[in-house]
Amino acid sequence: MSAHRSLINKLLLACVAMFAFGFALVPLYDVFCDITGINGKTDKVAAAAPDRIDRGREVTVEFLATHDPAVAVNFAPETARLRLNPGDLQTVSFVVENRTGEPIVTTAVPSVSPGEAARHFMKIECFCFQEQPLAPGERKAMPVQFYVDPELPARFKNLTLSYRLYRSVGQSASR
Amino acid sequence: MIPRHARAIALSLLPVISLPAGAAPSGWRQLNLPVGVTSISRDAYDLHMLAIYVCILIGIAVFGAMIYAMINFRKSKGAVADRTLTHSTKAEVIWTAIPAFILIFLAWQTVPALIHIEDTRDSDMTIRITGYQWKWHYEYMGEGVSFYSALGERSNTARQRNAALRPAEVDHYLLEVDEVLVLPVGAKIRYLISANDVIHAWWVPELGIKRDAIPGFINEGWFRIDQPGTYRGQCAELCGKDHGFMPIVVEALPPEEFAAWLAARRPAAQAALASSQP
Amino acid sequence: MSDTTHHGPPTGIRRWLFTTNHKDIGTLYLVFSLVMLFVGGAMAMIIRLELFQPGLQFVNPEFFNQMTTLHALVMVFGMIMPAFAGFANWMVPLMIGAPDMALPRLNNFSFWILPFAALMLVSTLFMPGGGPASGWTLYPPLVLQTGDAFPFVIFSVHLLGISSILAAINIIVTIMNMRTPDMPLLKMPLFVWTWLITAYLLILVMPVLAGAVTMLFTDQFFGTSFFQAAGGGDPVLFQHIFWFFGHPEVYIIILPSFGIISQIIPTFSRKPLFGHDSMVYATASIAFLSCIVWAHHMFTVGMPLAGQLYFMLSTMLIAIPTGVKIFNWTATMWRGSLSFETPMLFAIAFLFLFTFGGFSGVMMALTPADIQYHDSYFIVAHFHYVLVPGAMFAAIAGVYYWLPKWTGHMYDERLGKIHFWLSAISVNLTFFPQHFVGLAGMPRRIPDYALQFADLNAFMSIGGFLFGLSQLLFLWGVVRCMRGIGDKATDRVWEGAQGLEWEVPSPAPYHTFDTPPVVK
Secondary structure (H helix, E strand, C coil): CCCHHHCCCCCHHHHHHHHHHHHHHHHEEEEHHHHCCCHHHCCCCHHHCCCCCCCCEEEEEEEEEECCCCEEEEEEEEECCEEEECCEEEEEEEEECCCCCCEHHHHHEEEEEEEEEEEEEEEEEHHHHHEEEEECCCCEEEEEEECCCCCCCCCCCCEEEEEEEEEHHHHHHHH | CHHHHHHHCCCCCCCCCCCCCCCCCCCHEEEEEEECCCHHHHHHHHHHHHHHHHHHHHHHHHHHHHHHHHHHHHHHHHHCCCCCCCHHHHHHHHHHHHHHHHHHHHHHHHHHHHHHHHHHHHCEEEEEEECCCCEEEECCCCCCEEEEEEEHHHHHHCCCCCCCCCHHCCCCCCCCECCCCEEEEECCCEEEEEEEEEEEEEEEEHHCEEEECCCCCEEEEEECCCCCCCEEEEECCCCCHHHHHHHEEEEECCCCHHHHHHHHHHHHHHHHHCCCCC | CCCCCCCCCCHHHHHHHHHCCHHHHHHHHHHHHHHHHHHHHHHHHHHHHHHCCCCCCCCHHHHHHHHHHHHHHHHHHHHHHHHHHHHHHHHHHHHCCCCCCHHHHHHHHHHHHHHHHHHHHHHHHCCCCCCCCCCCCCCCHHHHCCCCCCCHHHEEEEEEEEHHHHHHHHHHHHHHHHCCCCCCCHHHHHHHHHHHHHHHHHHHHHHHHHHHHHHHHHHCCCCCCCCCCCHHHCHEEEEEHHHHHHHHHHHHHHHHHHHHHHHHHHHCCCCCCHHHHHHHHHHHHHHHCCCHHHHHCCCCCCCHHHHHHHHHHHHHHHHHHHHHHHHHHHHHCCCCCCCCHHHHHHHHHHHHHHHHHHHHHHHHHHHHHHHHHHCEEHHHHHHHHHHHHHHHHHHHHHHHHHHHHHEECCHHHHHHHHHHHHHHHHHHHHHHHHHHHHHCEEEEECCCHHHHHHHHHHHHHHHHHHHHHHHHHHHHHHHHHCCCCECCCCCCCCCCCCHHHHCCCCCCCCCCCCCCCCCC
């Protein structure tokens, strides 16, 4: 029985380890996404300021805004598209309007396409870094200050920055 | 260049089983992957046919050996088992190496197609595709034209249980929509795709495009339609009860006709936008 | 044998509820699996009935989706996995000369979890909102729209997983510690080898599935956001975790089939297995490769070029050891002395049709082509070819092969052959045309289809009904033997049979190998 015991313990340990590994895939996946740009995820923290401007080429950045059907807002970019030099710091605003009669808290999830360019999309300041409370009927412009990394490979000429606005998870759970 | 060349050689080596090129759409054509009207769909078709031919050749060899064994080594024919034949390093090396070479050849063939698919540079226009439960939404970016595209009325009637209208009476049953996606021929069309609720997938076989629409995230791709025509597809990712009832219809028009169509849609679209923003 | 020194089994229901005997538990697993075959089969019949004609005649789309979901879950977790667990329980101790499984009480527990889990799973159909309708892959966000059944689905998947893990632990301990002293690892019969590797795979990936569905559960009820974009999660993450489990799961199902086929073909070729050791290495490499290819199920989600290339190449690699197995089986038949009893017929059908399923597998590895195949009926055809005339035919072959040893009675050879020919023909009538409708553009998991697919779907449905009905012959044949009808089986049963299991009487006594046997 003791020979059994030590083998059983090892196998059980392996099971527990693999269960934990399932959860470990969550942060691993984030790292993986950062590297490969799956789903165009961008950093959730502010990037450093650009150190140079590449005047030699221009890229087009388009802005999109959508919102979850569960949150009644109007949400749209003030600017549809910009042509800019990599390294050139720009600010654009997204306008949100709370159409409900109650205060809501929203979060915006960014996604950049093509995904492989996502890590070259640098946000210095973004309304997506924090949750955004909105008073009943409130309308506000939410800025994002960004630049395109001059290291962006030359094959990318069009980037799209898309935000999807959700009711914040803490609030929807208590709904 | 080399892979294309190799593929041409491989295909030309098989004249006996390859189909007459340019044959009219026969019964067989309707049962095979469509060649389609984009370079992406043709790449997929070429690879598909190449893989089929390779599989047929391997199949003839492997199944042939099995059948030969079954016919010639029957006990009822007095075959005596050679119990010493249990190992042969030479044979095993051969049947490990040959499949490896075949696979490397096949993999090599896919590389140019893969690189081609990902190349969204220098597009002429962008459309935005959004999947909803259970319809599609299309937006011509920068044109102010957007609309929903849902299952056509007659299909929707006929698909109900115990409907008076029978599916056979509906033209393009389940493959017709109320508003078709009109696109120009010859333009490099970039699409941005996302979803509103659950994951959908936008699939038009003749365009060679199938891309998941993932809520909260955008993906992109491109295609260039070579021939005017109507191309039909369906949602390919299970998205709930009406997953089978959210078709896609693309109508490809010559550039001038497309421009006229778009111009006609613009004011109407703007008026609709002003009066009823959802 | 030393049967006389032991008490026989207790009688009545208590025997089955409290048994710790590996043969009884093996029987329980196999009977349970046979029941689930008909439960899952009935669902398949409903699917084929609705797809017989265009238009909706019999069920609503909601119910149709529940049928496709539960058909898969029942067949995978309720039918085929327990069937192979049953084979393992019965045959592994007999093949390695062990008196019983290493952990008999755990063995009882791991079986008796199953009926409750399966009952819970099937009962979700009657809950408000119906059963799960998101496909067996349980992709969020769709799966989160499941009604009241949601927690029960999650819980039953947990239970089914626990049952498999416990069985796997038991099998590993038995094989590693309980072999008769003169059986070194590389001398073990191939069925034992494949199960050893399968059991390790189970331990590797079932906990990951448990983790994935646990995350679904907390997303739904505890406000976490593993898979919800709103809270910083990502639905695609679920697909990665699921397929990290899901692809090895395919091999968990197919490796024991390889094992059974590797027992049967030598017996009826009257010749030892060709390349025994390379078969073992091939099995191990397949198991390893199966863990690193998962994202080939996800070529359409949007993946960087490097990822697509990697997953394509690693997927293709699997074809090499799989090819080695096919060639070795063929070489086993080469210069043999073949006879074609029912087990051999099913094994040969496996050889042909599994290889055929492998061909479409290689085609699907080619990413640009797979983008067209993905989520179409071509995929449905592919995985049914590897699972039905693949895994399920192997299980049926195994039943016919060992049934005389289990019951002491020969099955009716004529009945077996009729069952074989009906099954082999109708399985192709059902699944072969699915390649074509898939290529022509029919997506999977749809309750209704465009008119150009109508003829072939009617054809497939008829094939499907015929296949379903044919399995009643199987049921009849098995029940006959269990009730003691049929010729007395000899100890060796088959002329060319080799191995310890054929050294004991038929039926195998309740207790065998109380003293370790000598391997000849």
